[in-house]
Amino acid sequence: MKESFSLKMEKKLGKYAIRNITFYLIICYAFGYIIELINPEFLSFLTLEPSLILTGQVWRLFTWLIIPPDTSNLFFVLIMLYFYYSIGRSLEAVWGTYRLNVYLFSGMFYTIVGSFILYFIFRYVTMIPNPVGYGLYFSTYYINMSIFLAYAATFPDMQVLLFFIVPIKVKVLGIIYGILLLVSCIQGGVVTWVVIGSSLLNFIVFFFTSRKRVRLSPKQVKQRVVYKREVKKQDAARFDSGIAKHKCAVCGRTDKTNPELEFRFCSKCNGNYEYCQDHLFTHEHKK
Numbered sequence: 208m209k210e211s212f213s214l215k216m217e218k219k220l221g222k223y224a225i226r227n228i229t230f231y232l233i234i235c236y237a238f239g240y241i242i243e244l245i246n247p248e249f250l251s252f253l254t255l256e257p258s259l260i261l262t263g264q265v266w267r268l269f270t271w272l273i274i275p276p277d278t279s280n281l282f283f284v285l286i287m288l289y290f291y292y293s294i295g296r297s298l299e300a301v302w303g304t305y306r307l308n309v310y311l312f313s314g315m316f317y318t319i320v321g322s323f324i325l326y327f328i329f330r331y332v333t334m335i336p337n338p339v340g341y342g343l344y345f346s347t348y349y350i351n352m353s354i355f356l357a358y359a360a361t362f363p364d365m366q367v368l369l370f371f372i373v374p375i376k377v378k379v380l381g382i383i384y385g386i387l388l389l390v391s392c393i394q395g396g397v398v399t400w401v402v403i404g405s406s407l408l409n410f411i412v413f414f415f416t417s418r419k420r421v422r423l424s425p426k427q428v429k430q431r432v433v434y435k436r437e438v439k440k441q442d443a444a445r446f447d448s449g450i451a452k453h454k455c456a457v458c459g460r461t462d463k464t465n466p467e468l469e470f471r472f473c474s475k476c477n478g479n480y481e482y483c484q485d486h487l488f489t490h491e492h493k494k
Contacts, residue, residue, distance in 0.1 A: 253266075254345075297362065353409055
């Protein structure tokens with residue numbers, strides 16, 4: 208069976224994925240809130256402004272992540288940070304570290320691309336000589352919203368307490384937010400279209416490619432967590448006892464004797480027969 212491109216990339220790049228990435232994102236927000244309290248004017252040097260980036264201020268490609276979502280209530284800031292941290296951890300537990308990294312980094316990349324698209328529209332279509340100030344529209348707000356929408360699509364039947372009182376399923380909140388976004392696009396102009404479209408493009412890609420494979424009920428979430436925990440225990444026991452996890456039915460090589468090999472089960476053989484990469488496509492099928 209041929210591996211998908213995403214699986215191949217995960218095998219090559221998975222070891223570089225940042226574990227607990229939402230924690231570091233929350234740290235960036237916290238740092239931004241501190242700057243806002245001490246010297247709010249300094250945040251203007253951190254915004255995603257393509258016109259200034261093209262003049263050499265390349266740090267803006269990264270520092271816009273420090274600018275936190277706008278709010279003036281410290282209590283709700285702390286609640287919001289904890290909420291996004293918790294749902295990020297839930298997504299990482301189900302998706303895996305690599306896939307969550309890809310989701311977040313692709314959202315950041317699409318946002319940067321969207322800012323440059325908006326810049327070129329104003330610069331070369333509307334002929335504004337030096338369009339500055341639109342970087343404030345591209346903020347971490349939509350990064351947070353993409354995390355929430357992914358959570359709502361993955362755990363649609365999970366319940367949260369709206370206003371800390373009313374229990375409501377996250378899929379309902381996701382639908383409501385989607386309607387608000389649609390209304391904003393209808394009422395807004397080209398700036399709104401580009402900002403929302405680019406910032407949430409990662410969710411759109413996720414929704415049409417992976418939604419059915421990761422959509423889970425609360426019971427399934429618990430079962431998956433328990434299953435992963437048991438698998439880790441069994442793998443650790445096999446490793447300690449020297450028992451091989453994989454063994455080729457043709458040559459007898461295992462993941463212990465040849466850890467560089469890959470092993471796969473053959474779907475055309477009757478029974479659970481596993482083969483190494485050298486015999487997966489060359490063995491005689493067992494009927």
